[in-house]
Amino acid sequence: MAIDPEVIPPSSSEGYDSVRFIPKWAYYCAISLGVFVLIGILKALLPLIVMSLLVGFIWRQATH
Secondary structure, eight states, X not given: OOOOOOOOOTTOSHHHHSOOOOOHHHHHHHHHXXXXXXXXXXXXXXXXXXXXXXXXXHHHHHHO
């Protein structure tokens, strides 16, 4: 005896209300990619922030 799968008719809204399954590896990949992007942004901005603070300090000492 064959088992018939459950069929949702096109006029039903059950397909839109169903819960989407996202695998755990997709979460881990997204989190690791976000960490890499954050580290890249910090590595690019941190030297600029430190240099601007240093230039501001030197400027204050020179004009004081």
